[in-house]
Structure formats: C-alpha cells, structure tokens
Amino acid sequence: MSQLKWQLVIVIFLLYQRSLSAQDTPSKRIVKGFNADPKQFPYQVYFTNLVDSYPSGGCGGVIISNRIVLTAGHCLSRKFDAVEMYFGTVDRSNKREVGQQRLIIKSTNIVVHQDYQAHPYLNDIALIRLPADLLFDEYIQPAKLPDANELYENESAVVSGWGQTSFNGPQPNRLQYYNVTVYSNEECKNKLVPYIFPSSYICLKPSQSTPCHGDSGGPLAIRNEDGTHTLLGVASFVFGPCEINTPAVYTRVSSYLQWIKQFE
Ligand SMILES: *[C@@H]1O[C@H](CO)[C@@H](O)[C@H](O)[C@H]1NC(C)=O
Ligand SMILES: *[C@@H]1O[C@H](CO)[C@@H](O)[C@H](O)[C@H]1NC(C)=O
Numbered sequence: 001m002s003q004l005k006w007q008l009v010i011v012i013f014l015l016y017q018r019s020l021s022a023q024d025t026p027s028k029r030i031v032k033g034f035n036a037d038p039k040q041f042p043y044q045v046y047f048t049n050l051v052d053s054y055p056s057g058g059c060g061g062v063i064i065s066n067r068i069v070l071t072a073g074h075c076l077s078r079k080f081d082a083v084e085m086y087f088g089t090v091d092r093s094n095k096r097e098v099g100q101q102r103l104i105i106k107s108t109n110i111v112v113h114q115d116y117q118a119h120p121y122l123n124d125i126a127l128i129r130l131p132a133d134l135l136f137d138e139y140i141q142p143a144k145l146p147d148a149n150e151l152y153e154n155e156s157a158v159v160s161g162w163g164q165t166s167f168n169g170p171q172p173n174r175l176q177y178y179n180v181t182v183y184s185n186e187e188c189k190n191k192l193v194p195y196i197f198p199s200s201y202i203c204l205k206p207s208q209s210t211p212c213h214g215d216s217g218g219p220l221a222i223r224n225e226d227g228t229h230t231l232l233g234v235a236s237f238v239f240g241p242c243e244i245n246t247p248a249v250y251t252r253v254s255s256y257l258q259w260i261k262q263f264e
Pocket of ligand 1: 184
C-alpha cells in the first residue's frame with residue numbers, strides 16, 4: 001500500500017476527535033457498545049485538552065499507578081496548556097456524580113513518547129504524571145501492567161470509552177464498553193495489509209462493535225479473577241469509518257514497560 005493511501009486512511013479515520021459534540025445523547029452507544037456501570041472500569045480516565053481554558057477534544061486514559069495515567073501520544077501531540085482529567089466517571093456530563101473527581105494538570109506534567117509519529121502511528125503512547133498521589137477507592141483504581149513476554153493472543157478482554165456512537169456521530173455522556181478478543185498480530189496484519197506492522201501494535205478481533213473517534217488512549221484490558229484488570233493496550237487507530245467487522249489497532253503496552261518504568 002502506498003504511503004499516500006496510508007496517510008489518507010489515518011487522517012480520515014484517526015480516533016481522536018478535536019471538538020466535543022454539543023448534542024450528546026446518552027441513550028446512544030459507542031458503536032454498538034453497552035452502558036458501563038459505576039465502578040465497572042475504575043481505571044478508565046476521561047480528559048480534555050485545555051487551550052486558553054477552552055476544552056478541545058476528548059480522549060481516554062488509564063490509571064496505572066497513583067501518579068501515572070497512560071494514554072495515546074496523538075491525544076497530546078498538539079499544543080495545549082493543560083488537561084482536565086475526570087476520574088471515577090461514568091457520566092461525564094455530571095460534575096456531581098458520586099465517586100467522580102476532576103483534576104487540571106499542566107502540560108509540563110505530560111510526556112509524549114520521544115519516538116511518537118503519525119502517518120502511520122508509531123509509539124503512539126504518552127503519560128500524564130500527577131503532581132500528587134491519586135487516592136484509590138471503589139470508583140478509582142489502577143490497572144496492572146501486562147507481562148512483558150505474553151502476547152495475549154485470543155484472550156477475552158474489554159474496551160471502553162466515550163467515543164462516537166457512529167461515524168461522525170455524537171459522543172455519549174455515558175461510558176460505553178464491549179467485550180473483545182485479542183487478535184494475533186499475524187491475522188491482524190493479513191486483514192489490514194499495511195506496509196508496516198510493528199510488534200508494538202495489538203489488535204481487536206473484528207466483531208459487531210468497534211471503537212470510534214474519541215475512544216483514543218482508552219484501555220484494552222483483561223479481567224482477572226480477583227476483580228483487578230490488566231492493561232494490554234491503549235486505543236490508537238481504526239480503519240474505515242468506524243466500521244464493524246474491522247480490526248482496531250491499540251498500542252501494545254508491554255512494548256513500553258521500560259519506557260514507563262523511568263517515570264515511576
Ligand atoms: C488464536 O486463534 C487463531 C485462529 O483461531 C489460531 O490460528 C491461533 O493458533 C490461536 N493462537 C493461540 C496462541 O492460541
Ligand atoms: C462481558 O464479559 C463479562 C465477563 O465474561 C460478562 O460478565 C459481561 O456480561 C459481558 N458483557 C457483555 C455486554 O457481553
């Protein structure tokens with residue numbers, strides 16, 4: 001596939017949406033997702049970039065410790081002053097939601113991977129360092145980091161986010177999720193026919209649901225028997241206009257454990 005074609009695909013279909021939609025309808029879904037309940041995804045974060053105090057774009061993130069939130073590099077690669085982060089949130093429109101906490105973090109606390117690039121996305125990972133310890137409770141909990149040597153192929157997992165419920169449609173106020181199976185890189189590569197396919201990608205097996213714009217940076221996680229979750233990926237990009245039955249590509253967190261470690 002030519003470089004130009006890749007660029008078009010990514011420019012058109014990148015998950016990050018710059019402007020928040022004003023006409024959100026909570027009854028609608030991600031793209032064929034399900035309403036999340038409070039405490040179901042305590043590691044999920046929502047944030048919006050602030051430019052001159054105005055919100056610009058919305059992304060997901062994942063708590064991995066009381067000081068670090070992981071997200072996608074492309075969510076933070078443009079110029080902004082700060083991010084407003086929402087923790088313990090299911091309904092992002094409700095400031096008074098039980099368990100919800102909001103924090104404004106200056107851009108100086110943000111690190112985008114030094115080798116991040118777009119077209120195609122590579123090293124699409126960033127972290128937000130919190131200036132004080134996050135207090136964990138039933139609404140706010142970290143996800144565990146993955147095993148460095150595991151591929152997690154064919155494992156049952158779950159993705160969540162406040163992304164569009166249809167291509168160019170509204171972003172819901174209510175957090176959406178759906179269950180997924182981790183696709184092998186081999187199968188994903190064959191399905192996508194990209195000109196590069198690094199091992200630092202991890203894909204969702206095509207299904208009746210898909211992430212869409214606004215889900216970027218959000219988690220692909222597995223549920224552990226003890227109720228904790230292990231983070232496998234952060235949402236990077238999809239192909240096609242958020243079409244179902246198409247793989248979605250996440251940044252494989254296990255490829256960045258050493259990078260993350262230096263900030264712990
Ligand atoms: C995952 O599933 C595919 C397709 O069914 C299969 O070819 C592959 O061997 C499986 N991988 C593992 C590690 O089980
Ligand atoms: C997702 O999987 C979990 C664990 O197997 C299950 O409890 C839940 O009902 C599933 N949700 C949906 C929407 O299928």
